Amino acid sequence: MRFTIAWRNQIYKPWSEYYINYESLKSELRLPAGESILNDETWVSCLLDELRRSDAFFVQMGQGLLVKLSQLEDDDKSVSEVVEFCNTLDNLGNFLVMNYMAASKLAKTRNKCVIAVALDIRELIQMHNLYNLSRLNDLSTKVELLLLKKFPHLTSPKRSCMLCVEFPECQEQAPHPKRMSLDPTMQKSLHDASLQAGTVVQFTDLHYFNNKSKEDQEGIDLITTIVDRVKPDLVIFTGDIIDGRYCGAFSCFENIVKPLIQRKVYWTYVPGNHDDETDLFTREDLLKIYSLPFCASQHSSSFTHSLDVGPMQIYLIDSNGYLETSGDHAVYDYIHKDQIDWYCQHPTRGEVGVAFFHIPIIEYKTSRVLVGRRGEEPCTPKHNSGFFSAIQEKRDIHAMFTGHDHWNDFVGELDGIWLGYGRVTGSTEPSVYSDYSNSLFCPARGGRVVRYNSATKQLSTWIETAHGQEDGTHITKLIQ
Numbered sequence: 001m002r003f004t005i006a007w008r009n010q011i012y013k014p015w016s017e018y019y020i021n022y023e024s025l026k027s028e029l030r031l032p033a034g035e036s037i038l039n040d041e042t043w044v045s046c047l048l049d050e051l052r053r054s055d056a057f058f059v060q061m062g063q064g065l066l067v068k069l070s071q072l073e074d075d076d077k078s079v080s081e082v083v084e085f086c087n088t089l090d091n092l093g094n095f096l097v098m099n100y101m102a103a104s105k106l107a108k109t110r111n112k113c114v115i116a117v118a119l120d121i122r123e124l125i126q127m128h129n130l131y132n133l134s135r136l137n138d139l140s141t142k143v144e145l146l147l148l149k150k151f152p153h154l155t156s157p158k159r160s161c162m163l164c165v166e167f168p169e170c171q172e173q174a175p176h177p178k179r180m181s182l183d184p185t186m187q188k189s190l191h192d193a194s195l196q197a198g199t200v201v202q203f204t205d206l207h208y209f210n211n212k213s214k215e216d217q218e219g220i221d222l223i224t225t226i227v228d229r230v231k232p233d234l235v236i237f238t239g240d241i242i243d244g245r246y247c248g249a250f251s252c253f254e255n256i257v258k259p260l261i262q263r264k265v266y267w268t269y270v271p272g273n274h275d276d277e278t279d280l281f282t283r284e285d286l287l288k289i290y291s292l293p294f295c296a297s298q299h300s301s302s303f304t305h306s307l308d309v310g311p312m313q314i315y316l317i318d319s320n321g322y323l324e325t326s327g328d329h330a331v332y333d334y335i336h337k338d339q340i341d342w343y344c345q346h347p348t349r350g351e352v353g354v355a356f357f358h359i360p361i362i363e364y365k366t367s368r369v370l371v372g373r374r375g376e377e378p379c380t381p382k383h384n385s386g387f388f389s390a391i392q393e394k395r396d397i398h399a400m401f402t403g404h405d406h407w408n409d410f411v412g413e414l415d416g417i418w419l420g421y422g423r424v425t426g427s428t429e430p431s432v433y434s435d436y437s438n439s440l441f442c443p444a445r446g447g448r449v450v451r452y453n454s455a456t457k458q459l460s461t462w463i464e465t466a467h468g469q470e471d472g473t474h475i476t477k478l479i480q
């Protein structure tokens with residue numbers, strides 16, 4: 001149902017008749033057995049016809065753009081014409097992605113209810129030579145050169161091929177332009193253990209749709225406001241930041257970190273359960289996000305890793321998504337044994353250890369709330385894989401902060417260790433979701449600050465919203 005809403009919102013209206021007929025194909029699948037007028041074979045051939053139809057439009061538009069491009073190159077055309085050309089190219093890329101997503105969704109539903117050969121949309125597209133990517137890719141490369149020629153004052157290329165994200169074969173043909181590299185002196189100051197204090201801001205559950213909506217923009221603006229006020233050494237995004245069910249391409253992560261890059265603020269990220277909830281990219285693909293400018297985790301090839309912020313040792317843990325066997329996506333995965341082994345063997349550094357991940361562990365259920373709101377029962381994995389026991393034994397993590405439960409923002413305590421939540425940052429529809437829809441309050445969106453001061457040995461945390469520090473959220477403890 002939710003994809004249908006995203007589909008309606010994201011299709012480019014002037015071309016609406018050329019998209020595949022997603023809703024009617026879907027309604028055929030929804031009819032109870034015996035009532036459907038189409039048998040499976042006919043349904044599949046209808047889908048293929050639809051794909052061919054949208055492909056014909058794609059080819060025609062691609063050819064038109066090719067002609068237009070040569071005109072733009074030859075003549076001294078105005079900037080607005082180049083911009084218009086780029087917009088059309090973007091729309092064509094989106095057109096392809098939306099159709100691909102819709103077809104994948106349809107195939108998935110159809111595969112669930114039909115006992116026959118499973119439909120693989122990628123295979124179908126390749127087999128029938130639909131959506132010739134090299135054409136679009138070619139255009140994308142050429143337009144990048146044209147942009148550099150027309151706007152020589154721009155030092156870094158302003159376009160990247162969004163299709164590379166969706167289709168590896170596209171990436172093989174056109175490597176991404178080289179990213180802005182880190183300033184080594186800044187990187188050093190982030191990790192300098194002789195620094196007296198470290199400040200981290202956690203944002204969580206932004207559920208970014210990448211649909212140019214007011215809610216998407218509100219989330220980005222809030223992040224910017226809080227960062228400008230708190231001026232953290234590092235920003236940590238703890239999952240469900242992009243919503244894979246709607247965002248179309250993880251390359252949209254660039255939009256989220258752009259204000260941080262502009263301000264030269266370091267950031268890092270661990271995924272939640274929704275970031276990769278799509279057929280378009282995998283959790284492993286999300287690691288490419290680490291190559292964006294000012295990511296403090298550029299060194300890491302895993303989401304589970306550690307980095308230092310002055311005297312603080314930050315542990316980033318991938319709490320994984322869903323158990324593969326759960327089918328209906330109801331059961332959450334847990335922190336795996338190899339991750340716990342990695343943690344146990346990883347050297348302890350600094351004066352205080354703080355862990356960040358997305359899905360809370362079972363011990364959250366029994367922790368004693370020190371401050372903040374417990375608006376819902378912690379939604380944890382069913383299986384306890386022993387991460388907390390490992391922490392109790394090693395004793396170098398003094399606090400942990402997760403996201404996932406949009407209605408919880410408390411800091412609890414168990415065996416002297418803080419088990420806390422961030423504050424939900426997003427305003428899109430899933431960010432407002434709660435199992436407890438009768439909940440009386442919808443918290444103001446915000447972020448959590450975690451600060452350690454080496455001089456006073458105090459670890460403190462509180463919640464910031466658009467209006468400043470939220471009353472009654474501040475808590476401090478001594479680290480010995």
Ligand SMILES: [Zn+2]
Pocket residue numbers: 205207240272274404405406430431
């Ligand atoms: Zn969430």
Ligand SMILES: [Zn+2]
Pocket residue numbers: 240272273274358403404405
């Ligand atoms: Zn979640």
